[in-house]
Amino acid sequence: MVPWYSAFIVGGILCLIGQLVMDLTKAQITPGHILVGYITSGAILSGLGLYQPLVEIGGAGATIPLSGFGHLLTQGTLKAVEQKGLLGAFSGGIEAAAAGITAAVIFGYIAAVIFNPKG
Amino acid sequence: MEEQNLELKNIEQKEYDDLVNKVKPKPPVLKNCIWAFVVGGLICTLAQFIQNYFMGLGMSRQDAASYTSIIMIFLAALATGLGVYDELGKRAGAGSIVPITGFANAIVASAMEFKREGYIFGVGARIFSVAGPTLVFGFAVAFFIGLLKVFINS
Numbered sequence: 353m354v355p356w357y358s359a360f361i362v363g364g365i366l367c368l369i370g371q372l373v374m375d376l377t378k379a380q381i382t383p384g385h386i387l388v389g390y391i392t393s394g395a396i397l398s399g400l401g402l403y404q405p406l407v408e409i410g411g412a413g414a415t416i417p418l419s420g421f422g423h424l425l426t427q428g429t430l431k432a433v434e435q436k437g438l439l440g441a442f443s444g445g446i447e448a449a450a451a452g453i454t455a456a457v458i459f460g461y462i463a464a465v466i467f468n469p470k471g
Numbered sequence: 472m473e474e475q476n477l478e479l480k481n482i483e484q485k486e487y488d489d490l491v492n493k494v495k496p497k498p499p500v501l502k503n504c505i506w507a508f509v510v511g512g513l514i515c516t517l518a519q520f521i522q523n524y525f526m527g528l529g530m531s532r533q534d535a536a537s538y539t540s541i542i543m544i545f546l547a548a549l550a551t552g553l554g555v556y557d558e559l560g561k562r563a564g565a566g567s568i569v570p571i572t573g574f575a576n577a578i579v580a581s582a583m584e585f586k587r588e589g590y591i592f593g594v595g596a597r598i599f600s601v602a603g604p605t606l607v608f609g610f611a612v613a614f615f616i617g618l619l620k621v622f623i624n625s
Contacts (some may be wrong), residue, residue, distance in 0.1 A: 353526055360512040360520035361603030363570070367511025368504050370565030383568045383577060384601045390569055391609040400614035406527045412518035415536050417511070417541060417569045418605070425609050428616035433624070446611055452571065453606070455541040456578055459548040459596060464582035464594050466591030 354411025362410025366390075366417040387418055395421025399430075424448050473550030503564050510559065518543050518570075540571055547572035551579040577601035 363367045394417075398456040403423040406414040408432070414420055428448020432440030446453070472583040518539050525535035550556040562585050567573055578598050585597040599606075 353483045353523045355525075356516045361517025363518075364512030366506040367566040367569045368508040370511075370569045370614055371504050371507035372500075374565055375503055384572065384604060386565060386568050387574055387577065387601065388608050389604045391486050392532070392612050393603050395609055395612040395616065399612075399619075408502055411516075412522050412536075412539060413512070413515040415520045416515045416540070416571050418571060419569075421571060421574070422609050422612065425613035426616050429481075429613040430620055433620045438618075438621050441614055443615060444614075445613035449609075450535040452540045452544065455544045456546045456548075456575055457495060459479065459545050460575060460578035460582055460598050460602075461594060463548040463552040463579045463583045464586065464598065465582060465590065467579075468586070469580075469583045470554040470557075 354409075354413075358409055359411045359413035360418075362413030364407065364413075366413070367418060390418040391422040391425075394419025396422075397424045398423040398426035407450060419448060421452065424452075473614050480509070507566035507569075509563050510563035510565075511569055512572045514543075514572055515564070542577040543570070543572050547575035548579050551576045574602065574605065 370386050373389070374386065394403060397419070403414070403419070404427075407420070407423065415423070425448060426444040428446075429441060429444035432444025432447065434440070436443070521542055522535045522539040525538050526532060529573065530538070547556060550559075550572075556567065556572070560573075560576070567576070576602065581595045581600045582598040585593040587593065589596075
């Protein structure tokens, strides 16, 4: 099990990088850009074998940031390719990420129906 | 005469720009970074505690991580609905965007905003206005890495 302070430091650093990108670039960076950037970077780093070591050190500090979601997609795809070949490239990513995506859609929909925006 | 006017105008413009640059508030980068680090770190710490709890019950690391994501998404959807998450986001910046809770927040916030357009094409469609692009690029990158692996294996 990963100790909590490792998760704190690794997760904190990943968020800090995002903040630096937002504050130090001239272009208008929206939260959407940050999310797309993180999932893409995480998926690529995972493909290069560079993200798993971060998960070993940081645990949830590496899997909870959206780059960890990208890592999950890539690892799911690679595992499925080993078992099913080309079909795995199509099915593996979403299979691995299914729990998170379904949770986001279900809880997101319910919350949006129950609550009203402020202001 | 006209040339002189033009020159004066250029000088005025430059002085104006300088003034704007001087007066315009610069983002307090250090303060923002500390907030992002601490809040992002705390969100991940909470997740780690949840994950360790599930692993303590004898769950595999993968399953424990999946349950942790589900719970974090649930908490973020609730906090967004209550208006708490966006208050946090004003200070925490990337600290509240980068974790998966920020992904859930984006889903709920945009879906809630378009409720007046109906429950099917308002909420149902807008739920993906930020999550959609994120998933499209995530799926695409993972697919192409998988395809590369197919070629390497064959």
